[in-house]
Structures are given as structure tokens and as C-alpha cells.
Amino acid sequence: MTGPGDLPEAATRRLESGSFSSGLTVPDFGACLQMGLRPVGLVQGFCAMQWSWYGAGSPYMRGTSPYGTSDGGQGAYSQSWRCPHGLVSAEHRAWGQNYEQTWVESAWLQGFGSAYGRLIEEAKEVGAHGIIGVTDTSHNLADMNVTEFHMLGTAVVVEDAPAPPGGDPWSTYLAGQRLAKLIEAGFMPISVIAGIASVRVWAYCMTEYLMEGRVGTYGWGGATSTQEIEQVSEGHLAARALAREHVRRQLGSDMLHGVSITTAEREVGSGDQVLECTLRGTRVRRFKGFDPMPTPRPTVRLS
């Protein structure tokens, strides 16, 4: 299933039938009609990806230089730490490293991108101008190493507007009054945008001890001192910065609205982690000057 024209047969059958379906709640549906948008169909895109973590929990991967991987997977970020203790032992982690896992990022992008592409394709099939109220989820399937990406949205046409030109329909995570407010403020949604950054943290001795709560056991670092785990902090900072950078690259001269940023931590060994930072939002473009809103009326709820 690559490229256009790869929708399942049931999709084509469903989208051809005359009536519309929409995933909008009634208030969102009402707001949609008020804006002059007519829902034409619930559209979706889906992609199942095999997912694996390189060397997850494997002792054999320790100490393997990521520079040597055949993926050429060295990204924009890498940082090393050296043991301050001067100990030489096979069990003592004398060095640690953080680096960007570009191969994970590109696999994620492929999954997200395919699901998005199919969503757009379904919307084109029903002749939509745009897709509102998009949701995107990804979760593991039936305890296999399979991650499924699923996108869902409501395709709409703009009432009394000419048929959409050949290009892709616009898309947005917003729906209802939130979308109405955006348009009132003079912005049009262009597309949903998401970016991910994946950072691998190979712990060095200090990080390992701090993460395991073993500081003090060997008389290093003070018995119960509260201190920053620098390697992990740096990893988080880098993951966020990279995710922002990846999204910025897709933005062009447009703006990003309604951004959410989340970081998932996955423990893959003692002190070792994979940090996954996801950033999503709606790319918007100004199409008219700001209309002043009516003056809000102050209210107090009696219930």
C-alpha cells in the first residue's frame, strides 16, 4: 500500500453512498453549519508499522558505537559523558552517550505520513475542500511489535464555493467554535502537522546510579543529595528542541496554532532510556485582517 489509489475496497464503496456521516459532536456540527461548512463524510487513514527498538535491553548493544550502524543514522544531536571516577572495570559504565535516532523518526514519519495520505485521499474521494476535527492516535496492536497509526476526521465542503482545485484538501485538529474563532481571527487552516524526535540515552555510571537510586552505595556523589541527572535533562531538552525543529522545517512561512507537546519515556535498561517527543498542531495562514470580536459579556454560574 504505497502511493495514491491504495484505499481498501470497502472505503470506496462507503464513500460513494449518498448520505454524509460525521464524527462531529452536535455543538461542533452546529458551529460547522454556521460557518458555512457542510460535512460530507467521516474519513480515515490507517497504517500498521512493524516497530522495533534497536538493542532495547540488550547487553550486547552496550558500547556499540552508533557511528557504526549501517543506517548512517547519526542525526543532528549527539553528546557524550565520561566517567569521573577513573575506574576501569567491565561492569563500570565508563562512558555514556545521547543521540538522535533518525531511523526511528523516519519510521514514525512514514507511519504518520501514510495514514495522513490515506485520510487526504478519502477526503478527495468525496470532493471535500477540507477536513476538520482530525484526531490521530497510535497504539500497539494485540501485543505484537506492531504500532498502528490511525487518523480520523470529518470531510467538509464550503457551501456555495467552486469545486476544490486539484490540490490536497486542508486539514485541522480543530472543530466547532474553536475553528470558528480561528477563522474570525483571520486565519485559515492549511494542514495538521506533527513531528517527532527520538533520543536514545545510553547511561554512563553517574546516570545509572542516580536513576537507580544507588548513589551513595559506593560513597560517590553524597549519600542523599538531591541533584540533577544532567544526561537525562540534556536528553529531554534535545528531544524537545529537535521536535520543534522538525516541525519548523515543515512550516514554511506559515504559523502553527494550538500546539501540544508530549514526551514519552521508555526504559530500555538500567538507566537507559528512549525519549520520544511528539509535537502536533495546525498550520495556519493569515487570509484577512483581524476582525475585532464583540465585547464579551461577564457571566457568573449559579450552579
Place this chain on the structure above:
Amino acid sequence: MSSPTDLPKDAESRLAELGHGFFTSDLSVNEFLLVKETGFHPLGFVMGSSIYHTGIQGRRWSKSQELSKLTEAMYNARELAMTRMEEEADELGADGIVGVRLDVNYYEWGSDAAEFIALGTAVKAEDGKSYRNKQGKPFTSDLSGQDFWTIMQTGYVPQGLVMGTCVYHIAHRGLGQTLGSVGQNIELPNFTQALYEARELAMTRMQDEGNTLGATGIVGVRLEEKSHQWGSHTIEFLAIGTAVTKSAGDVTLPRPTVIISLDN
């Protein structure tokens, strides 16, 4: 219990006591006021139930496929519960049922048996016009009182709660397949296709129900995925929403007022 007069005796005596202006409902106070504002009066709390033995169906370990017997069972069981609820509403002379909830319960005493239950509040129009759907049955909808008011202002009238379901078995991956792609992050087209197909089938079936009711469209579609008690490789995809038709009425939904809440 065979339709259409398959309601228990107790139901009939309970429903007979209603009327004379006395009503029961599970609407909140706000919902009650809004339903009245829309021009409807609640008649009574109605329900329908069906205990269904869902059984099992042979599935091929390594093949992704629809389990049509289970699909049928899940579908029929819900349909029975809904029909009985509609019959109760019919007894009350209702025009429709709002706030419908459709639940599945499992009990310890019956393995493989599930209770499908439909609950809602039967309502009747105060202007004497009939709001029954194309099939002459009371309309059903899972809209809350607030949503019911809003949808009526947009010039759409609910016709029925429509659903489509598809029970799908997802193949296990063979050792060879797994080994063949170890350490790669790649799309698995077979899985994509299978799950995609399953969801589309559920949606198509829901839309077919909407078309039978002559609906213009379906609002508030939810897509639920549950494994019930079948294990993680068998999933039910359920699409459910309220079918609506455009009535002659225009959109009378007023432009919302901008407010600023002085509560915390």
C-alpha cells in the same frame, strides 16, 4: 420472548402506570428544561435487554479475517435490545427516545453470555405533530438534552441511532515472518489492509442503516474498539451515531454570545 409483543409482564404494568401526566426520566434538570424548550415532553424511562450467547468461532491462527458469526451475534443482540426499548416507547405512544445508552455487560454466572441493554427517555412532541421516523417507529438518538436542542435548531431532525459492527480476527505473525523483518521499522501492508477493511465495513454498515431510514446524514459518529472476552487478537469495531434528516425548518441556531466567565 418473540417480537413484537415480547415485553415482560412487569414492563407492561409499569408502562400502564405511566401516562396521566406522570413520567419518569433519567434526564438531568438542565436536559429536562431543554427538552421542554424544544417542544417535547418526557413520557417515561424505557429500556430493552437481551442476554445473548455469543459463542466462539473457529479462526485461522495466521489469517486476518472477519468472524461473520460473531459480527452477526453482536449485531443481533444490540438490535434486539434496541427493538424492545422501541416497543416500550411505542406502548407509551412516544415520538422518540433521547439520551439512548447502549451497554454490554458480562456476568460471572454466564460464560460467553453477555447482556446487551438499551436505555433512554421516551419523549412526545407537544405540538401534536408526529416525529416518528420513516418506518413509523419512534426515533432513537444518543443525543443529550443539550445536543437535542442544538440539533433541532440546525434544522435537522433525528431519525434513529444507527450502528454497524465488524468482528475481526487479526493474524498472529509466524516466526519466519517475524525473523524476516527483525530490526526493521516497516509498514506491514497486510495488517494495514485488514484493520482498515474492518473499520470501513463497520462504517459502511452504519451508513446502510442510515440510508434505510432515509437519513441525510449521521452526526456524532463514534468508533469503538473492544476485545470483549475474546483475547487480544479478536477485535470488535463498532461504529455508532445518530442519523438525521434535514427538515423544512431553517437553521435557527443563534450566533453564540461571547462571554467571559468570572468563576475560577
